[in-house]
Amino acid sequence: MWAGTVTPEKYRPDAGSKTASFQDRIARPDGPIMLVRDREVRVDGARIVYRGSHAGRLHLDLYILALDPHYGYPHRIEEKSARQGFVIGSHHFQLIAAGDDSICLRRM
Structure with a gap:
């Protein structure tokens, strides 16, 4: 098998859907x-x-795209x-609602 002879959909059938749904997460x-x-949600x-809530603490990861994405x-x-x-980061937020699977924030 040579490079380019097999479409990526054969090995990753969900590859197209992930790219399309990224716009919804901005x-x-x-x-x-x-x-x-x-x-992930892109903010500026x-x-x-x-990452979830444990012992009354929210666990978040921040990826700074210009520094190291x-x-x-x-x-x-x-x-x-x-x-x-x-x-x-450089963003101010306020927690509106929190659950184990999701949280809702407001920009300040």
């Missing part, structure tokens, strides 16, 4: 941001991934303080 500047566990020049900087934020507002 945060709008004027609306709330819904973060679903282990799914960064990606934020919600493959390394996630871990952030652990107390849920009570997140409801008052918090900073991740």
